[in-house]
Amino acid sequence: MNETATIVARVHEALRSLDLPDVVIALGGSLAKGNADALSDVDLYVFAASFPDPHWLRQRLAAQLPEAGAFSAWGTPSECGVDFVLDEQPVEIWFRRTDEVLAGVARALSGAVERGERVWTPNGFYRHTALSDLSSMSVLACDNAAFAAMLAEIRAYPEALRQAVFAHGLEALDFWNGNLHLDTAIARQDRYYLESIYHQVRTGLVQCAFAANRKYFGGDKKMQEALEQLGALPAGFMQAILPEGTAADASSAHWRGLFDRAFAMAGPLRQIYQQTDTDRRS
Numbered sequence: 001m002n003e004t005a006t007i008v009a010r011v012h013e014a015l016r017s018l019d020l021p022d023v024v025i026a027l028g029g030s031l032a033k034g035n036a037d038a039l040s041d042v043d044l045y046v047f048a049a050s051f052p053d054p055h056w057l058r059q060r061l062a063a064q065l066p067e068a069g070a071f072s073a074w075g076t077p078s079e080c081g082v083d084f085v086l087d088e089q090p091v092e093i094w095f096r097r098t099d100e101v102l103a104g105v106a107r108a109l110s111g112a113v114e115r116g117e118r119v120w121t122p123n124g125f126y127r128h129t130a131l132s133d134l135s136s137m138s139v140l141a142c143d144n145a146a147f148a149a150m151l152a153e154i155r156a157y158p159e160a161l162r163q164a165v166f167a168h169g170l171e172a173l174d175f176w177n178g179n180l181h182l183d184t185a186i187a188r189q190d191r192y193y194l195e196s197i198y199h200q201v202r203t204g205l206v207q208c209a210f211a212a213n214r215k216y217f218g219g220d221k222k223m224q225e226a227l228e229q230l231g232a233l234p235a236g237f238m239q240a241i242l243p244e245g246t247a248a249d250a251s252s253a254h255w256r257g258l259f260d261r262a263f264a265m266a267g268p269l270r271q272i273y274q275q276t277d278t279d280r281r282s
Contacts, residue, residue: 001144007042012141015044022137022143026139028043029092050234065086080095081094082097086234112164113161125219128161128217130215135154165207165208166273170204173263176197182194189250189252202204212232213276234265236264
């Protein structure tokens, strides 16, 4: 057993000792997805019918893991976390109420695209991101049959969600392409406004790319690596999403080129979306 596996086993044992009702414990994050690096932490997800106060959880885990340190806790009993360091390895534990997770997944399966605000997600928190975590996590313990059934159901990308995410992703492109306010901002070289619009547009393109490939969007981290793993992307897509250079002293012509390249991705993405539909039916 390697060092990380030993840490996971020790924390798993400590979590089981909490005796949470109908608990599900899983290894998540980059370790579960297979793209961890030397800077990755250990992410553990805990789903249960209810939780005690997060500070009580912190105290109990500290008692169970006396060799760990730098404990902190955040959130509320319906969604909270306990973070600490064990054997020089950062560990993050995310506690979620099972009923809320199941309800959120049910909405996603029906085609709901919900975007909220979380301080740790600067581009907004797409709630269907949870399906990426849930579908990739490695379950260590599962005492909830409904949760196990949900995990089986989301192994295949739900078609209703795919349609909704793709349509949502194109909204910003369709709005800004040919928009007078964008043209004026380019002429003025209104950098802050242009950067905001450009990021909105490319965020939509990213959502479209994942949906077209029937892959769950897993958040903004390691985006280049995630995009490179998709099966089909339009020519020039990476350059449109992650252009080289800086926009600090960009001319109007530079900004026009950035937006034109981004807008040009809409048609090829639609073709990929339609082609994957055809391939699925054949």
